[in-house]
Each structure stands twice: as C-alpha cells, then as structure tokens.
Amino acid sequence: MAAPGEAAIRVHGLSKSFGQVQAVRAIGFDVSQGEIFGLVGPDGAGKTTTMRMLAAVLQPDEGEIVIDGVDVAAEPELAKLHLSYMPQRFGLYEDLTVSENIFFYAELFGVSRSERMSRSERLLSAAGLLSFRRRLAGQLSGGMKQKLGLVCALIHTPKVLLLDEPTTGVDPVSRRDFWAILYDLRESGVTIVLSTAYMDEAERCSRLALLHGGAIRHCDTPSRLKESMPGALLAIPAADPRGMRDALVGKPGVLGVLLMGDRVHVRVDDAAKRIPELHALLEGHGFPGAVIEPTEPGIEDVFVALLGQGSAS
Ligand SMILES: Nc1ncnc2c1ncn2[C@@H]1O[C@H](COP(=O)(O)OP(=O)(O)O)[C@@H](O)[C@H]1O
Ligand SMILES: [Mg+2]
Incomplete structure (x- = not known):
C-alpha cells in the first residue's frame, strides 16, 4: 500500500529500446492518488511502450516504477493486482456476448460471482450498454467496443487504471459516457493514467506529460502549460x-x-x-x-x- 500522501505511481529514469529504436528515454513522473494523468504525443512518441511498462507486461531496460507501493520490476504479479490495463487494442472475444466477455474477465481477475453481477450491472448502465448485454461483442459499434473494454478492465476494483488511447475512433456521445465513468472513478480515489490523441481529452486531465521522441518534453497542468507557451x-x-x-x-x-x-x-x-x-x-x-x-x-x-x-x- 502507498502511505497516505505518497504518490500512487512513481516513475524514475525509465528507458526502453527495441534494437536501434530508443522508444522511451529516461522518463520520470509522479502521479498522486485520484489524479487523471495524460500521456500525450504524436504517433511513435513512446506512449504505448510507457503504458506497457507501467502495466508490468514489458520489462524496462532501466529505471524504476512503483505502483501503490509495489516495485513493479521486482514484483510484477503483485503489481498487477493493484492495476488494470486497457491496451490500445483491447482483447474482446467477438464471438462471445457482452455479458460473457465481462464474466470472462471477472473470472480472470478472481472476482466473486455476487460481486461480478452487481458490478457489471452498474458499469454497463454507466456505459449505456445495459440493453446490449446479449449482443455479440463482434456486432458492437467501435464506441461500444471501447466502452465494453473499459467495463471489462473495471470488473475488478483497481487502485490504478491504465488506459492506452481508450477513445480513439469513439463517437462523441460514447466519449462523454466514457469520461463520466472516469470522473466517477477519480472521485472514488482511483488513479488514472491515459494516453490520448484528442486535445479536448488532454484538457480534461489533471496533469499532462508531453512526450516526443520517447522523452517527456513538458509536464504540468493544462493551464500552466498554456501559460508557458x-x-x-x-x-x-x-x-x-x-x-x-x-x-x-x-x-x-x-x-x-x-x-x-x-x-x-x-x-x-x-x-x-x-x-x-x-x-x-x-x-x-x-x-x-x-x-x-x-x-x-x-x-x-x-x-x-x-x-x-x-x-x-
Ligand atoms: N515491439 C516493438 N518492436 C520494435 N519497435 C517497437 C516496438 N514497440 C514500439 N516500437 C517502436 O518504439 C517507438 C515508440 O512506439 P510506441 O510506444 O508504440 O509509440 P506511441 O504509442 O506513442 O505511438 C516507435 O518508434 C515504435 O516503432
Ligand atoms: Mg500507442
């Protein structure tokens, strides 16, 4: 557990190369509990690579990540219990229904049967997907798929939520639903890191890291970034x-x-x-x-x- 007042996420000197490509270069940042921290930058900036290292699915070359008091490199499996990660392409099973997908992830995260019922009901309702429960995931619109991905990622109660471009290709109405859920989570103390290509979303974050060429060029609140222009x-x-x-x-x-x-x-x-x-x-x-x-x-x-x-x- 992170001590009170301690950052929910601490990243220090994090680097990753793929052959000759330095995807992430010595980046560092802290995220406080209940913040929505945005990673923003053009394609190839290193957003996904950073997310994957935070999610303990990719081993850094160098650097340190501490999530909710857990050293991610030393104890990746323990760290995974504290976080939920929605990759850029979330793995939904297209030939399973909405409910079946949710139950699959509930099983994976060890969520009890009674808890999964009440949680999935609440999340589906917030996502506007309640009446689509029995629809095959493969027959959902792009926006609905992304929202279902979020519901699946939230079926257990993570302290830290990592979302890699969660709303890319999502229509404005679904994006609004999506953000309403994120604000609720923040209220309940969940710490969120998300990457986005949308400027209006960047504006909604508590703080932003502007990534370019694998390095953080600027990191501050949206309003202070504007002042620094x-x-x-x-x-x-x-x-x-x-x-x-x-x-x-x-x-x-x-x-x-x-x-x-x-x-x-x-x-x-x-x-x-x-x-x-x-x-x-x-x-x-x-x-x-x-x-x-x-x-x-x-x-x-x-x-x-x-x-x-x-x-x-
Ligand atoms: N598995 C990989 N193998 C080789 N190169 C990779 C791999 N993943 C990412 N890269 C490279 O690392 C850089 C950063 O990629 P990525 O983190 O996906 O950026 P973003 O998510 O910001 O678009 C890019 O140059 C990309 O081509
Ligand atoms: Mg990416």
Missing part, C-alpha cells in the same frame, strides 16, 4: 485558411501558424507590434480587411508551440 496568440477568421497560412508562415515575428477550422491561429513574438504589420502583409497577399484578435490558446496550440510539430495539418 512562448509569444502571443492571434486568431484570424479566413475564407481561405490554407492560403492565409501560406502567406503568414516564416514572416518576421511569426513563430507558428495553425489551422483551426475556419480560423488561422498565429503565434507572434509581440502582438502589439505585429498586428499592424500582419494587416499590411495580408492586404498585400489578397486578404484585405482581415480581423486579427488576440485569443486564448487551446491545448492544441500549446502542443504545436512546445513540441514544434503538427503545424501543417
């Missing part, structure tokens, strides 16, 4: 956002340009100085009368600014 952010509505982006990229004082739907976000070194310059510049590029206004950064702006990638989307 260099420069000032301007928003410009545009009928031709791509054309406007091309006109702005690389110009003096322009630190970054990001397309946000029908607006262009421009990060500049000095808003007061650059706004008049940008007016003139855009005018000369066939964008007369552009409305340029300071705007609050979203977490996506922060990513692009801090990781320096993704501006071409």
Whole structure:
C-alpha cells in the first residue's frame, strides 16, 4: 500500500529500446492518488511502450516504477493486482456476448460471482450498454467496443487504471459516457493514467506529460502549460485558411501558424507590434480587411508551440 500522501505511481529514469529504436528515454513522473494523468504525443512518441511498462507486461531496460507501493520490476504479479490495463487494442472475444466477455474477465481477475453481477450491472448502465448485454461483442459499434473494454478492465476494483488511447475512433456521445465513468472513478480515489490523441481529452486531465521522441518534453497542468507557451496568440477568421497560412508562415515575428477550422491561429513574438504589420502583409497577399484578435490558446496550440510539430495539418 502507498502511505497516505505518497504518490500512487512513481516513475524514475525509465528507458526502453527495441534494437536501434530508443522508444522511451529516461522518463520520470509522479502521479498522486485520484489524479487523471495524460500521456500525450504524436504517433511513435513512446506512449504505448510507457503504458506497457507501467502495466508490468514489458520489462524496462532501466529505471524504476512503483505502483501503490509495489516495485513493479521486482514484483510484477503483485503489481498487477493493484492495476488494470486497457491496451490500445483491447482483447474482446467477438464471438462471445457482452455479458460473457465481462464474466470472462471477472473470472480472470478472481472476482466473486455476487460481486461480478452487481458490478457489471452498474458499469454497463454507466456505459449505456445495459440493453446490449446479449449482443455479440463482434456486432458492437467501435464506441461500444471501447466502452465494453473499459467495463471489462473495471470488473475488478483497481487502485490504478491504465488506459492506452481508450477513445480513439469513439463517437462523441460514447466519449462523454466514457469520461463520466472516469470522473466517477477519480472521485472514488482511483488513479488514472491515459494516453490520448484528442486535445479536448488532454484538457480534461489533471496533469499532462508531453512526450516526443520517447522523452517527456513538458509536464504540468493544462493551464500552466498554456501559460508557458512562448509569444502571443492571434486568431484570424479566413475564407481561405490554407492560403492565409501560406502567406503568414516564416514572416518576421511569426513563430507558428495553425489551422483551426475556419480560423488561422498565429503565434507572434509581440502582438502589439505585429498586428499592424500582419494587416499590411495580408492586404498585400489578397486578404484585405482581415480581423486579427488576440485569443486564448487551446491545448492544441500549446502542443504545436512546445513540441514544434503538427503545424501543417
Ligand atoms: N515491439 C516493438 N518492436 C520494435 N519497435 C517497437 C516496438 N514497440 C514500439 N516500437 C517502436 O518504439 C517507438 C515508440 O512506439 P510506441 O510506444 O508504440 O509509440 P506511441 O504509442 O506513442 O505511438 C516507435 O518508434 C515504435 O516503432
Ligand atoms: Mg500507442
């Protein structure tokens, strides 16, 4: 057991290579009990490798992981009793029904028959899956499959829940159900680590680690990450956002340009100085009368600014 006030998860100097590929490079972080800690970064950043090491299914080359007071490398089987891991591709049995899948995992985790009934009822209801109990898992929609994966992962009562991109490909309604369950778990003291490619989800986390090239580049609360973003952010509505982006990229004082739907976000070194310059510049590029206004950064702006990638989307 973790002592009161002690971190539920402690990671120190964790590294893993696959041949020449250094998938994870000396990362470290602490997660307090009841936090939702987000691992965010582009494909290949090392999110899944980190998750698998936390889940005690992959041996680190170096470093230390302590989960709920248990040294994961020394006692992987004991650590597994404290955690539940939902891999990026969760292993559902497509030719079993929803209920049968849940009971399979209940058996695996040694959950008693009476407890499994009441728990699965409650979880299925929260996931909006109660009326699909008898449906074959293979016939569920993508979002329903992910929610069933979560129900299976929660059929025992983990202290630590590890979710690797749990909502990728899940529709917005199902994602809302999913997050409602996560918030309930957090209320009951479960510590959650999840990786996500969705910026709105990153924003919901207590703290975020921005992973890039296997290393943690930044780690803080979403709001402090936003504050740490260099420069000032301007928003410009545009009928031709791509054309406007091309006109702005690389110009003096322009630190970054990001397309946000029908607006262009421009990060500049000095808003007061650059706004008049940008007016003139855009005018000369066939964008007369552009409305340029300071705007609050979203977490996506922060990513692009801090990781320096993704501006071409
Ligand atoms: N089993 C493996 N064998 C070889 N290379 C791997 C393996 N798992 C991951 N990698 C490599 O490690 C890097 C990090 O991968 P991964 O942890 O899956 O990133 P993410 O989940 O952030 O997309 C990538 O370059 C990937 O190709
Ligand atoms: Mg992954």
